[in-house]
Amino acid sequence: MKFLVCVSKTPETTAKIAFSGDGSQFETSGVNYIMNPYDEWYALVRALELKELHGGSVTIINVGPASNDAVIRKGLAIGADNALRVNAEPNSSLYIAKQIAEHAKTENYDVIFCGKESIDYNGSEVGAMVAELLDLPFISFANHLDLEGNLATVSRDIEGGIEVAEVETPIVVSAAKGMAEQRIPNMRGIMMAKRKPLSVVEPFDFADLSVPVHFQLPPEKGGCVYVDGENMDELVRLLHQEAKVI
Amino acid sequence: MHNQNNGTITKSAKTDRFQHHDYYGVDELLTEEHLLAREAVREWVKQEVSPIIEEYADKSKCPTHLFKGLAEIGAFGPSLPVEYGGGGMDEIAYGIIMQELERGDSGIRSMASVQGSLVMYPIYRFGSEEQKRKYLPKLGSGEFIGCFGLTEPDHGSNPSGMITNIKDDGDAYILNGAKMWITNSPLADIAVVWAKDEEGAIRGMIVEKDWKGFSAPEIHGKWSLRASITGELVFEDVRVPKENVFPDVRGLKGPLSCLSKARYGIAWGAIGAALDCYDSALRYSQEREQFGKPIGQFQLTQKKLAEMITEITKAQLLAWRLGSLANVGKATPAQISMAKRNNVHMALQIAREARQIHGGMGITNEYPCMRHMMNLETVLTYEGTHDIHLLITGMDVTGLNAFK
Numbered sequence: 208m209k210f211l212v213c214v215s216k217t218p219e220t221t222a223k224i225a226f227s228g229d230g231s232q233f234e235t236s237g238v239n240y241i242m243n244p245y246d247e248w249y250a251l252v253r254a255l256e257l258k259e260l261h262g263g264s265v266t267i268i269n270v271g272p273a274s275n276d277a278v279i280r281k282g283l284a285i286g287a288d289n290a291l292r293v294n295a296e297p298n299s300s301l302y303i304a305k306q307i308a309e310h311a312k313t314e315n316y317d318v319i320f321c322g323k324e325s326i327d328y329n330g331s332e333v334g335a336m337v338a339e340l341l342d343l344p345f346i347s348f349a350n351h352l353d354l355e356g357n358l359a360t361v362s363r364d365i366e367g368g369i370e371v372a373e374v375e376t377p378i379v380v381s382a383a384k385g386m387a388e389q390r391i392p393n394m395r396g397i398m399m400a401k402r403k404p405l406s407v408v409e410p411f412d413f414a415d416l417s418v419p420v421h422f423q424l425p426p427e428k429g430g431c432v433y434v435d436g437e438n439m440d441e442l443v444r445l446l447h448q449e450a451k452v453i
Numbered sequence: 454m455h456n457q458n459n460g461t462i463t464k465s466a467k468t469d470r471f472q473h474h475d476y477y478g479v480d481e482l483l484t485e486e487h488l489l490a491r492e493a494v495r496e497w498v499k500q501e502v503s504p505i506i507e508e509y510a511d512k513s514k515c516p517t518h519l520f521k522g523l524a525e526i527g528a529f530g531p532s533l534p535v536e537y538g539g540g541g542m543d544e545i546a547y548g549i550i551m552q553e554l555e556r557g558d559s560g561i562r563s564m565a566s567v568q569g570s571l572v573m574y575p576i577y578r579f580g581s582e583e584q585k586r587k588y589l590p591k592l593g594s595g596e597f598i599g600c601f602g603l604t605e606p607d608h609g610s611n612p613s614g615m616i617t618n619i620k621d622d623g624d625a626y627i628l629n630g631a632k633m634w635i636t637n638s639p640l641a642d643i644a645v646v647w648a649k650d651e652e653g654a655i656r657g658m659i660v661e662k663d664w665k666g667f668s669a670p671e672i673h674g675k676w677s678l679r680a681s682i683t684g685e686l687v688f689e690d691v692r693v694p695k696e697n698v699f700p701d702v703r704g705l706k707g708p709l710s711c712l713s714k715a716r717y718g719i720a721w722g723a724i725g726a727a728l729d730c731y732d733s734a735l736r737y738s739q740e741r742e743q744f745g746k747p748i749g750q751f752q753l754t755q756k757k758l759a760e761m762i763t764e765i766t767k768a769q770l771l772a773w774r775l776g777s778l779a780n781v782g783k784a785t786p787a788q789i790s791m792a793k794r795n796n797v798h799m800a801l802q803i804a805r806e807a808r809q810i811h812g813g814m815g816i817t818n819e820y821p822c823m824r825h826m827m828n829l830e831t832v833l834t835y836e837g838t839h840d841i842h843l844l845i846t847g848m849d850v851t852g853l854n855a856f857k
Binding site (some may be wrong): 221239276280281282296392394397398400401 | 485500550
């Protein structure tokens with residue numbers, strides 16, 4: 208079976224987020240990058256587990272500049288067989304999805320995985336867009352996926368319960384917590400990753416439909432105001448005049 | 454959850470908030486593999502070592518379940534060839550792995566140093582093809598634990614005075630004597646032992662734990678490396694088959710070449726302990742307030758922190774250069790001595806200063822500094838003492854031998 212795992216590079220979770228003075232750009236200096244954890248821990252590892260069960264191959268795809276190679280190489284060290292990087296500086300989910308779909312449409316992947324969201328933009332868009340562009344079924348936020356022949360059984364958390372879906376491959380799945388457990392690459396995997404193919408292709412020509420114009424930080428959280436339980440008048444006054452919620 | 458050896462010790466919920474410190478951009482001198490190896494081992498340490506180490510150290514217990522994890526991550530003999538159970542990496546990668554393990558605890562790094570540099574390395578370097586095939590894959594996979602016997606109760610800095618000896622007895626040698634301060638020995642399946650033959654030449658051999666007359670009692674009461682198990686090796690008429698003796702190596706150069714390898718790893722490892730102390734002290738100085746401001750705003754705290762990062766940066770550059778020399782086989786034993794001595798002393802000083810910045814909290818196991826400080830007292834002494842390494846440098850630059 209052929210598996211494709213879409214991975215993105217994100218700032219690590221403890222990175223201090225700042226923007227340039229005019230708000231047009233994210234300040235990258237001093238920021239360490241990682242593979243988006245949903246892509247790495249859940250999507251990639253489940254793809255590897257399914258390959259170990261059913262045979263086949265796992266390919267990683269990333270849309271980004273050469274500085275993303277380190278993150279891709281980590282995916283190869285964890286166990287992916289090969290990788291493809293579309294050499295571009297994407298500005299939107301649609302741009303990324305178009306590039307992935309352009310590659311995948313001729314490759315006959317059985318399952319295309321992505322993480323449920325990236326931890327920087329939290330868009331949860333690319334998987335759905337890829338599915339739409341390829342006219343494939345899409346299951347989002349999946350925390351379990353089994354394959355039996357071309358039948359996939361996928362479960363996902365819904366409000367108050369679990370939804371189980373059966374769907375015929377090929378499919379696109381976005382992976383949430385529970386799908387698999389993080390694998391730390393070992394030293395042998397790291398050395399083998401050097402020899403695995405990482406091919407770079409130029410992007411297919413597509414005029415982006417949107418461009419980010421401005422970034423800004425959320426307002427700083429204010430302090431808590433404690434109101435004496437007996438003092439209802441003051442509470443009402445604050446809710447009415449300060450918070451303006453009543 | 455851990456195996457039965459661990460009693461009731463479970464993982465602490467406290468998060469290891471360590472972040473790397475690279476003041477001079479030394480990372481730019483490293484390769485993609487080096488950085489990946491560092492990230493992987495750091496992640497492993499954060500998940501497997503940090504949540505349990507304080508309690509194991511407190512109870513003076515060895516987290517034996519970590520041997521398997523160390524093997525899986527590839528921490529045993531990473532620079533040995535893959536076909537002999539190693540990782541096929543370069544010497545800088547090996548150093549980085551030791552740094553990250555020691556960032557967790559010097560005792561955990563010691564477990565890996567001994568297995569890789571003092572057991573697998575001599576078997577790889579001096580062993581017969583049969584010895585290599587028999588032992589190395591099992592050592593690399595963690596199925597076997599090994600230890601290294603050179604130091605004796607009365608011969609520490611002067612190993613050439615050893616009295617452990619072998620006598621020819623047909624198809625075997627009869628081994629008698631005792632070794633002291635042997636990391637991993639009570640747990641070990643095999644010991645690489647150095648003993649004098651009847652001509653007075655030092656020979657190396659592989660001794661298996663079940664052989665009659667061989668015992669490895671544990672040494673208790675250590676205030677240092679408490680999460681690492683240490684013992685003796687006692688040999689009473691142990692029959693060592695001749696096929697278990699290293700065929701070609703004679704003299705001290707055998708064990709000393711292993712020690713060079715391990716000392717090289719310590720030169721890197723000590724940086725890990727120093728980084729952990731510095732990282733904790735820097736964070737504490739920003740969070741702890743006295744007199745209405747963070748203590749990091751006081752000049753005397755800044756002096757400590759500034760000196761710490763200066764010394765760490767120097768040590769990082771020293772280790773990187775030594776690693777570059779080692780990669781092309783040009784690191785001399787005297788150069789390794791200089792780096793081991795400098796970096797371990799640096800780390801010990803930083804642990805003490807970091808402990809001071811933490812104030813009273815610094816003496817508790819809420820913070821790692823006191824544990825590192827106590828560990829580093831051992832690291833200062835083992836694998837060649839602080840003083841002996843100074844005399845090695847002295848001999849190297851003057852050409853005059855202070856040992857005789």
